[in-house]
Amino acid sequence: MIEWLFFLLPVAALSGWLLARKHYKHNPRLQGSAVSPDYFQGLNYLLNEQPDKAIEVFVRLLEVNSETVETHFALANLFRRRGEIDRAIRIHQNLIARPNLPVAQRTQALVELGLDYMNAGVLDRAEQLFLDVLNKPSPPTEAFQQLLRIYQQEKAWPKAIEMAQKVQSQSQENMGALIAQFYCEMAEQQLKSSNNNVAILLKSAHFHDHNCVRATLLEAKLHMQAGNFRKASKSLLRIEKQDHRFLQEALPLLLDCYLQMNNLKVFNNWLDALLVEYPNMTSARLMLTHVIQLQQGSQAAQDYLYPQLQKHPSVEGLHRLISLGEQSNPMLVPLIKGVTDTLVRRGYRYTCKSCGFAGKSMHWQCPGCKQWGSVQPTEIHLSSLETLLESSK
Secondary structure (H helix, E strand, O other), X not given: OHHHHHHHHHHHHHHHHHHHHHHHHOOHHHOOOOOOOHHHHHHHHHHOOOHHHHHHHXXXXXXXXOOOHHHHHHHHHHHHHOOOHHHHHHHHHHHHOOOOOOHHHHHHHHHHHHHHHHHHOOHHHHHHHHHHHHOOOOOOXXXXXXXXXXXXXXXXXXXXXXXXXXXXXXXXXXXXXXXXXXXXXXXXXXXXXXXXXXXXXXXXXXXXXXXXXXXXXXXXHHHHHXXXXXXXXXXXXXXXXXXXXXXXXXXXXXXXXXXHOOOHHHHHHHHHHXXXXXXXXHHHHHHHHHHHHHHHOHHHHHHHHHHXXXXXXXXXXXXXXXXXXXXXXXXXXXXXXXXXXXXXHHOOOEEEOOXXXXXXXXXXEOOOOOOEOOEEEOOOEHHHHHHHHHHOO
């Protein structure tokens, strides 16, 4: 990006020179005014890869010729990219202070100044500037987007919802999935303190995104807190249609529900049918192993899992099989168990489909790219062994 900005500076300078030349051509009285040689000196520094000297020249030039507004913007943007936020702020403030600055450029300067403050971490000033921009005629979409970013950082979810709706109306971009996540954030806060508004918030989340798995999980937890395990299980079973990859998150809750209803046989049959539909779903296979162990004992669970792993090998399945065994071999079994313990402990179970972030716990907002709902559960199969072994060294 910095290289592009270095390219934009001479382009802005040359554009200003050409416009000035055209202006002078139609105004003979101004033809005696020469274009400052500092432009060409600055261009020469840029071409010779001396950006610091080029910046000094352009700053000096801007102090003399305040009409080069685009060069102001390019230079301030360069300062911000270099981390020199104070200098970027000073340039944008000087632009805003000019009484004859056109409305469009004044609005742009306000947005750029807001970005400066955001980079400096002064969110309250940035917020006020973007709110001021919204009061201008035809405010740019970027002002709404930056306010949305601020409200997410501040966890001001009602304001974030309002701003996301405005971004949607401005850009025609579907923000439903994002808005649903904000309602889920509010619902989780309510779930920890009181259950008064949780159902209403989750209903709003499903209204904006009927495939919101997070809202369905929270809905099930709400029913479980109320002791209504039948409704909770019904909610959790809907996740298969929403996105079957997230069933991994629902299985432990489903186990609790069926245990409370004293109906493990129904759960067993459902898991059997699920594995017919999704034969590579390791989490379902391990849950079925656990259910068999609860109903028939460890030996029956081991007898079930061993042939399953021959067809569908997985690290977690191997780890579970060893845990179920008698461990009669004093050398081999502990060694294998130690390796699988390490692999399971270090294995990443969640991956962001947008940026590739991988982690061990679920994040509804990706810590890497900050997108909502982009992190998905993944299974650990034997194909991952080499990578996991390397990371354990």
